Amino acid sequence: NKMDNREIELFKALCSFKKYFTDKSLLESASAEVLGQLFFNRMQGVAYGNLLSRGLADKVNREFRNSLFCGYEFNKRKNEEFFCRLDYVGHILSKFDGKYALLKGAYLCGSYPDGYRTSNDIDILVEPKDVGAVGELLGKAGFLQGRVVKGVFVPATRREIIESRMTRGETVPYFKEVVFTQKKYIEA
DSSP states (O other), rough: OOOOOHHHHHHHHHHTSSSSSSSSGGGOOOOOOHHHHHHHTTOHHHHHHHHHHTTGGGGOOOHHHHHHHHHHHHHHHHHHHHHHHHHEEEEEHTTOOOOOOETTTHHHHHOOOOOTTTSOOEEEOOOOOGGHHHHHHHHTTTTTEEEETTTEEEEEOOHHHIIIIIISSSOOOOEEEOOOOOOOOEEO
């Protein structure tokens, strides 16, 4: 089902945590379609925090509110583990003499309110000349290049590693299996 104009307005209002609701009657449009779009676009944490901070959580139906709450709580737990993985990779990179930057989720998860933003991987930007050195450090720490398919690590072939670097200018992601409850692998 397509969302009507009121549902679209509510979706936008719930996703905008820096602006205040101006039309609280939008909450009457808290439908399954809006809820699905919030989850599909990974905005459930923002939506719940938005409702909570404005004292509006009890103004939507229980299933809508509880679903957002569970998503928000899941995001918080996921980030706790993400920050542990980030610290671990940071410790590995502390042995690197060159310059690097952690991008996207590694930065944004700590910049947004708790539970609003999550990340699945750790994006590391290095100069092309330093890719080998960073890869060597990750390799010494037990990381392998490849991908995860249906929860199972599949190592990259030498050809895939070379082609990725030559055609896209990117390295094949590095993975290390870890014992966490939210995610089985660290991806860098």
